[in-house]
Amino acid sequence: MDILALEAKKTNGAEPEKKPTSRPKPKPQKKAKRIVYFEVEIVDLKTKEKLLLLDKVEPTSTVLDIKALFHKSYPKWYPARQALCLDPKAKCLRDEEVLQTLPVGTTASFYFSDLGPQLTWGTVFLAECLGPLILYLMFYFRLPFIYSPKYDFTSSKHWVVHLACMCHSFHYIKRVLETLFVHRISHGTMPLRNIFKNCGYYWCSAAWMAYYINHPLYTTPFYGQQQVNTGLYIFLFCQIGNFSIHVALRNLKPPGSKVKKIPYPTKNPFTWIFWLVSCPNYTYELGSWIGFTVMTQCVPVAFFTLVAFIQMTVWAKGKHRSYLKEFRDYPTLRSSILPFIL
Amino acid sequence: MSAAAPGTSKAAHGEAGPKKKKGPGALATAYLVIYNVVMTAGWLVIAVGLVRAYLARGSYHGLYYSIEKPLKFVLWAAENSFFPYLTVFSVLSPNSGIVPSSVVLTGFQVMSRVFLTWAVTHSVREVQSEDSVLLFVTAWTITEIIRYSFYTFSLLNHLPYLIKWARYTFFIVLYPMGVTGELLTIYAALPYVQKTGLYSVTLPNKYNFSFDYYTFLILVMVSYIPLFPQLYFHMIRQRKKVLGHTEDYSKIE
Numbered sequence: 255m256d257i258l259a260l261e262a263k264k265t266n267g268a269e270p271e272k273k274p275t276s277r278p279k280p281k282p283q284k285k286a287k288r289i290v291y292f293e294v295e296i297v298d299l300k301t302k303e304k305l306l307l308l309d310k311v312e313p314t315s316t317v318l319d320i321k322a323l324f325h326k327s328y329p330k331w332y333p334a335r336q337a338l339c340l341d342p343k344a345k346c347l348r349d350e351e352v353l354q355t356l357p358v359g360t361t362a363s364f365y366f367s368d369l370g371p372q373l374t375w376g377t378v379f380l381a382e383c384l385g386p387l388i389l390y391l392m393f394y395f396r397l398p399f400i401y402s403p404k405y406d407f408t409s410s411k412h413w414v415v416h417l418a419c420m421c422h423s424f425h426y427i428k429r430v431l432e433t434l435f436v437h438r439i440s441h442g443t444m445p446l447r448n449i450f451k452n453c454g455y456y457w458c459s460a461a462w463m464a465y466y467i468n469h470p471l472y473t474t475p476f477y478g479q480q481q482v483n484t485g486l487y488i489f490l491f492c493q494i495g496n497f498s499i500h501v502a503l504r505n506l507k508p509p510g511s512k513v514k515k516i517p518y519p520t521k522n523p524f525t526w527i528f529w530l531v532s533c534p535n536y537t538y539e540l541g542s543w544i545g546f547t548v549m550t551q552c553v554p555v556a557f558f559t560l561v562a563f564i565q566m567t568v569w570a571k572g573k574h575r576s577y578l579k580e581f582r583d584y585p586t587l588r589s590s591i592l593p594f595i596l
Numbered sequence: 597m598s599a600a601a602p603g604t605s606k607a608a609h610g611e612a613g614p615k616k617k618k619g620p621g622a623l624a625t626a627y628l629v630i631y632n633v634v635m636t637a638g639w640l641v642i643a644v645g646l647v648r649a650y651l652a653r654g655s656y657h658g659l660y661y662s663i664e665k666p667l668k669f670v671l672w673a674a675e676n677s678f679f680p681y682l683t684v685f686s687v688l689s690p691n692s693g694i695v696p697s698s699v700v701l702t703g704f705q706v707m708s709r710v711f712l713t714w715a716v717t718h719s720v721r722e723v724q725s726e727d728s729v730l731l732f733v734t735a736w737t738i739t740e741i742i743r744y745s746f747y748t749f750s751l752l753n754h755l756p757y758l759i760k761w762a763r764y765t766f767f768i769v770l771y772p773m774g775v776t777g778e779l780l781t782i783y784a785a786l787p788y789v790q791k792t793g794l795y796s797v798t799l800p801n802k803y804n805f806s807f808d809y810y811t812f813l814i815l816v817m818v819s820y821i822p823l824f825p826q827l828y829f830h831m832i833r834q835r836k837k838v839l840g841h842t843e844d845y846s847k848i849e
Contacts, residue, residue, distance in 0.1 A: 466806075471799040553805035 485549025732777030
């Protein structure tokens with residue numbers, strides 16, 4: 255027995271015949287507050303069939319914990335595949351939300367809907383980027399059945415075609431490496447069906463551009479080498495800028511944290527655009543494609559740039575709005591994607 | 597084909613959702629009534645033109661020439677009111693209460709009609725004498741007279757049951773009829789397009805781009821496969837929603 259146990263024995267059991275000297279009665283110890291456990295019922299959103307009843311769920315449990323418990327009973331529905339909401343017409347609950355903070359009594363009903371098979375965003379980004387990279391090279395090397403047989407495995411006589419291939423490949427290799435080593439993707443997954451839509455768009459666009467740039471009848475830019483160089487400088491400048499922004503955004507939050515901060519310019523001059531724009535990564539991305547359009551003087555590239563600009567503007571406006579909503583001291587000078595314009 | 601007319605709210609269709617939106621204001625209603633009356637009148641002119649030409653000739657061959665100008669005018673009016681409508685009401689004032697029930701379907705419909713009238717029938721003169729042209733023009737005319745009069749009466753809150761019933765019943769025959777006419781017309785245009793190289797751009801050129809109008813027309817025809825059933829079943833669902841209740845049959849508005 256250790257000393258503390260012996261000490262306790264002395265005080266409790268020693269000399270019971272002796273009357274203790276009168277002491278003020280010790281206050282009764284406060285009982286630990288009784289935890290009120292929750293009863294959670296999970297109902298199928300479509301069929302209204304009761305799928306699971308969880309009793310004794312701790313009030314500090316998060317929605318993710320409930321999803322994990324549900325997953326134990328239904329292994330085919332892993333947490334990322336589940337959408338839980340409090341009302342059939344309400345928005346789905348976020349994984350971080352805590353049970354006791356939700357507007358429910360001690361008996362909570364959750365409506366479950368299956369989101370279908372899910373993929374991590376990283377996987378989707380890789381698929382989006384590797385496709386264009388491989389497809390472009392297939393057109394560049396003029397594999398059979400693309401152009402007429404006499405051009406199979408031939409090489410273009412124009413220097414700009416080789417330069418365009420280097421730039422395009424560099425862009426997508428950079429994106430692959432950023433996905434693997436730079437980006438911290440906060441949202442977990444996306445539905446499997448989205449990969450077909452996203453990849454379809456990127457892959458078809460890359461094939462369409464590559465077909466014309468590597469075509470045996472390709473015509474070099476109107477203003478010659480000067481135009482090619484201008485396009486190349488714009489492209490490279492914006493690629494470095496885009497990378498700088500991605501690094502700055504990565505350094506903004508430590509790994510695993512979900513704390514959001516306002517991005518500000520750093521010592522790197524490429525990040526100074528943060529004074530004017532909320533999403534400079536999109537600004538630089540747009541600049542890269544404008545440079546590539548100037549360099550190749552190709553309508554499909556211009557069309558892809560326009561579509562990309564529209565899509566990125568939608569994303570940038572959404573991000574800008576969320577910044578304004580989240581931070582009261584958000585810099586008022588900033589635009590979404592184009593300084594002072596948009 | 598029929599999605600909502602430019603400038604008709606769901607409320608105007610009796611399709612208001614659970615959230616009751618404030619209806620269009622007096623000025624907006626006036627604009628919409630005038631627009632729908634003009635469009636009804638325009639399509640009526642085409643209908644009268646078709647009937648008069650048929651009675652005068654005693655044959656339905658080549659009736660397109662008699663209604664070419666009013667058809668182009670009506671489509672021009674539809675196009676020029678639909679797109680400004682979208683920008684003014686949907687972009688600048690999204691809470692104005694006059695957001696169309698199906699912008700995408702309406703946009704697709706307007707575009708397809710303009711395309712068929714100008715890019716096919718107007719551009720390939722040889723197809724203008726085809727019976728298929730008359731087929732889609734007749735289908736469009738009947739559909740649009742019913743549709744625009746339906747919108748007009750809805751906006752005035754005096755919708756006769758007959759028009760409501762016609763709006764959600766005639767399409768069952770008229771849509772397939774119109775689509776058949778459209779597809780046959782495009783098909784008839786293909787040999788002429790291939791022979792003349794109409795609207796086609798070939799390499800080499802300084803823009804490094806080629807376009808084959810013949811292939812494009814084939815793709816347009818193929819696009820009808822997924823798009824037409826969507827539109828058709830959308831209307832069937834609308835019909836169930838609007839005419840599906842038994843009390844609706846007995847009630848004359």
